[in-house]
Amino acid sequence: MKELLLSQPVFTLYTIALVVICLLTGVALMTWVERRLSGVIQFRWGPNRVGPMGLFQPVADGVKFFWKEDVIPRDAFAPVFVLAPALAMITALCAFAVIPFGPTIELLGRKIPLVILNVDGGILFALAATSLGVYGIVCAGWASNSKYSLMGGLRASAQMISYELALALAVIGVLLVSGTLRPVEIVAQQEGWFWNWNVFSGWQLLGFLIFLVAGYAETNRLPFDMPEAESELVAGYHTEYSSMKFSMFFMAEYVNMITSAALAVTLFLGGYHTGLPLAEWGLSGWPLWIIQILAFVAKVGFFMFLFVWVRWTLPRFRYDQLMALGWKRLFPVALANLMATAVLVALDLTGR
Amino acid sequence: MESIVFIVLSILAVASALVVILPVFRNAIVSALALALNLVCVAGFFFLLDAQFIGFLQVIVYAGAIMVLILFVLMLLNIHDERHLGPSGFFQRFLGPLLAVGFAAIIVSAALLPATGTSFDAAEEEFGTVNALGMDLFTRFFYPFEAISLLLVVAMIGAVLLAKRRL
Amino acid sequence: MSLGPDKFLILSAVLFTLGVIGVLLRRGAISILMSIELMLNAANLAFITFARQFNATDGQIYVFFIITLAAAEAAIGLAIVIALFRLRDSTDVDELSLLKW
Secondary structure, three states: OHHHHOOHHHHHHHHHHHHHHHHHHHHHHHHHHHHHHHHHHOOOOOOOOOOHHHOOHHHHHHHHHHHOOOOOOOOOOHHHHHHHHHHHHHHHHHHHHHOOOOOEEEEOOEEEEOOOOOOOOHHHHHHHHHHHHHHHHHHHHHHOOOHHHHHHHHHHHHHHHHHHHHHHHHHHHHHHHHOOOOHHHHHHOOOOOHHHOOOOOOOOHHHHHHHHHHHHHHOOOOOOOHHHOHHHHOOHHHOOOOHHHHHHHHHHHHHHHHHHHHHHHHHHOOOOOOOOOOOOOOOOOHHHHHHHHHHHHHHHHHHHHHHHHHHOOOOOOOHHHHHHHHHHHHHHHHHHHHHHHHHHHHOOOOOO | OHHHHHHHHHHHHHHHHHHHHOOOOOOHHHHHHHHHHHHHHHHHHHHHOOOHHHHHHHHHHHHHHHHHHHHHHHHHOOOOOOOOOOOOOHHHHHHHHHHHHHHHHHHHHHHOOHHHOOOOOOOOOOOOOHHHHHHHHHHOOHHHHHHHHHHHHHHHHHHHHHHOOOO | OOOOHHHHHHHHHHHHHHHHHHHHHOOEHHHHHHHHHHHHHHHHHHHHHHHHHHOOOHHHHHHHHHHHHHHHHHHHHHHHHHHHHHHHOOOEHHHOOOOOO
């Protein structure tokens, strides 16, 4: 029995449980951070009633969502209506499986890599999961049997598949420089000083900016949140949803944000490496590993802060401006970045 | 373990294929979603057969782009379809499936020939990885690769021209 | 039960047959297109099975090209369906009988 509980496949299950719990806790924390930080930016109080500094607000939100009435419109197509939020949540959670959130730690006499899935086509798994995330929105928009939902759903999915191209091209730039698709190896090549990160010494600064912009568009966040803007389309594809199903969409959006940030950190900013050569300076074992995991969390946290900051800084794009930006400006720039990176790699100027 | 996955995936694949071809829910969108499920199941088969890169490609391109395109067209043209559209006549209703089953019998008997083998040999180390496929694609299959990029450009131009309202 | 190429090939044959039945039975243009995609997928499965059996990546390269071709064909097929829908306001393929004598 003890052998079974300590065997290798069961350790993967433990890692999966740890990642899911941390992701969902991060989502709950993110709702509080967003509202509080929006208050700071807009010079008003955020939530400050429930608990110290409003820290129990996510708990109050959860209880509210749990007890609200769950309405399914009469003419909505019920099977697909119920399936859509589940699809959105499943694909959002799956995308995090290939991201290494820590180094290979040694626990109970065995080496445990802190990544759920270390397959050969690692980054492709994250891209596939984001590709499948479109289905949740399309199903939600159609099954609601409402004009606003359908238009919002179609707009959101068209936006997502347009910016997936620029996202994938920015990722391919990193793959050219690293020579491998496994995120574990991509992170391993970025250890040492912070100028070893892909964004600096891998010559991927432009790729990083493209990834960031495309990531904002993929997660339907301002300035690209036309499909769910309140004054435009009521609430877009989740107009007809209430209580738990709506909170599923809400959580799926935040999980998508965390995954986007984690991907950017892994590919461009050195993953869990701190930017200082701590291993060379003699630090090893548990202190080093704890510091590295905290470094990863800090970097992802910085990107979450950036998401909220940009939300209240930039105005919203109109839909045709959004699509023109994706196809006419971002896609050619991403192609040019890819070609420049290919030339640099062929001439062996990247130093990897 | 692999047999269990194979059995589950094959039941799902055949069931979703049946939803695609039979007017079960009388709804073209449900058929399209069932086809997407079928594509993901086939991608699962690709992973079972050590074709990892092709499996990911199937999900990203086929299930993630082509099916979304079909769903878009179905929703924008509001094609509720199929509510009154049955098979075109007496013969088509029976002769079609009969011929198809006959065709299936031929293929299955070919599949059960002794040359097919009942088990796989052990796979090589680098089989189906991106490296192996990339090497083959850019050395031995270089001309088909360039030809297919040309074909994609032609398809793009053709699709845009065909769907325009005014040329 | 050990997995072997014969089981995958029988599954590919079943999926292909279902696709053929779909093309023969359905009358809406997009449903016929979807059945064609089913057939292409069954062929892909057969290719990958043989690639695994003979340990040659050729089968996987062919599937790479088939997936690309299927994308191009779906795009053009749907453009044609849109053009026809604008003309006749329905996707019934039985109404495309202008060239019949």
